[in-house]
Amino acid sequence: MRLKEGLTVRKVGKDYVIVSPEQGMVDMSKVYTLNETAAWLWEQLDGKDFEVDDMIALVREQYDVDALSDDELKKDMLDLIQFFKDNALIIQ
Structure with missing residues (x-):
């Protein structure tokens, strides 16, 4: 799978938002x-x-998640993938 092209993540205050740079409004x-x-x-x-x-x-590699099992981490990643799919942010 692949993330939808033309989108980027920007930090706004304490939040991170996905934006389309070419979008005027x-x-x-x-x-x-x-x-x-x-x-x-x-x-x-x-x-x-x-x-x-x-x-x-x-x-x-990036985070100290040794306390999480592979199953727990996989569930979290599948939840994130589902969020991306639900919002048309991912291409399969």
């Missing part, structure tokens, strides 16, 4: 907020083909 009904980890993952995956296992490996 921002449609506030289509603003997607991410937490810091999801925003970091977006940046790492942007422009690349990836699978759930790639996401897990990236998170394990």
Whole structure:
């Protein structure tokens, strides 16, 4: 799968939002907020083909998540993928 092209993550205050740089007027009904980890993952995956296992490996390398089992981390990544799918932010 791959993230939808032409979108970028911007930090706005304490939040991270997905925006379309070429969009003249921002449609506030289509603003997607991410937490810091999801925003970091977006940046790492942007422009690349990836699978759930790639996401897990990236998170394990970057963050101290040793207390999380692979199953817990996989569930979190699948939830994030589902959010991306539900909002048409991912291409399969």
